[in-house]
Amino acid sequence: MDTLSDLADGVVNGDESKVSALTAQAIDTEGSAKRILDDGLIRGMTIVGERFKAHEIFLPDVLMAAKAMYVGLGLLRPLLIEENVDSLAKVVVGSVQGDLHDIGKNLVGIMLKGAGFEVIDLGNDVSPSRFVEAAKEHDASVIGLSALLTTTMPVMKSVVDEVRSQGLGDRVKTIVGGAPVSEDFARKIGADAYGFDAANAVDKVKTLVGKN
Numbered sequence: 129m130d131t132l133s134d135l136a137d138g139v140v141n142g143d144e145s146k147v148s149a150l151t152a153q154a155i156d157t158e159g160s161a162k163r164i165l166d167d168g169l170i171r172g173m174t175i176v177g178e179r180f181k182a183h184e185i186f187l188p189d190v191l192m193a194a195k196a197m198y199v200g201l202g203l204l205r206p207l208l209i210e211e212n213v214d215s216l217a218k219v220v221v222g223s224v225q226g227d228l229h230d231i232g233k234n235l236v237g238i239m240l241k242g243a244g245f246e247v248i249d250l251g252n253d254v255s256p257s258r259f260v261e262a263a264k265e266h267d268a269s270v271i272g273l274s275a276l277l278t279t280t281m282p283v284m285k286s287v288v289d290e291v292r293s294q295g296l297g298d299r300v301k302t303i304v305g306g307a308p309v310s311e312d313f314a315r316k317i318g319a320d321a322y323g324f325d326a327a328n329a330v331d332k333v334k335t336l337v338g339k340n
């Protein structure tokens with residue numbers, strides 16, 4: 129098995145020390161942090177999702193895998209973030225109310241920081257009013273919403289509606305993303321953009337603030 133397949137395997141098995149050692153090894157040998165992320169950590173988590181869906185593994189296994197993934201992400205983080213002196217714009221990010229999944233949202237935050245944005249991370253289970261209040265308080269240009277559950281996707285519409293009803297639509301743009309979210313859904317709820325992964329989210333946010 130090559131290092132990245134082995135790393136994916138470590139995530140699947142929730143083996144934190146293996147993930148730590150292999151991520152460190154991959155950083156030395158692979159060169160590209162994005163490749164380690166995609167072909168190692170995310171690949172592992174995708175397998176976990178498939179096995180969970182097929183009832184081959186259970187929630188505690190998924191939690192252990194998530195913890196292991198965070199160990200790897202922690203090591204990759206400095207490589208994903210390049211220091212940028214000037215902030216391009218402020219972006220508020222969070223997982224919507226009812227949603228505790230935060231790995232994808234955290235990745236989006238890391239990549240945005242790496243691209244020079246100032247990121248205000250509200251965490252998970254964030255209510256629509258809190259998103260809007262934070263955007264006003266920090267004078268943010270963009271609100272980034274993440275949802276991993278079909279049941280929490282409607283909260284995204286509530287945030288978009290709240291931005292509009294408070295008359296902020298011209299200066300605060302919204303971007304949505306997460307495994308069950310699609311371009312079509314984004315259009316239907318009136319979001320300004322959809323990001324299919326963290327790198328794409330960065331491109332879309334740049335476009336939203338006119339920096340592309």
Ligand code: B1M
Nearest residue numbers: 177181228229230231232272274277278305306307323326
């Ligand atoms: Co849960 N879970 N989970 N889970 N979990 C899913 C999402 C599920 C698809 C698994 C399955 O059945 N195959 C399923 C949802 C089904 C559905 O709604 N259709 C599910 C379920 C059912 C549940 C519970 C209800 C289980 C239960 O309790 N019975 C429960 C719900 C808790 C809650 O939120 N209220 C639950 C709990 C959990 C854990 C806590 C155990 C854990 C989360 C730990 C954590 O996040 N800290 C967990 C995990 C880890 C998963 C899977 C396995 C992996 C998610 C993940 O982190 N992927 C997931 C299956 C899957 O998605 N394959 C699953 C890696 C991450 C990098 O990808 O988050 O998709 P992702 O982010 C991507 C893109 O989507 C995008 O960029 C990232 C890549 O660059 N992206 C954005 C994300 N946000 C974005 C925002 C943007 C732009 C792009 O703009 C702002």
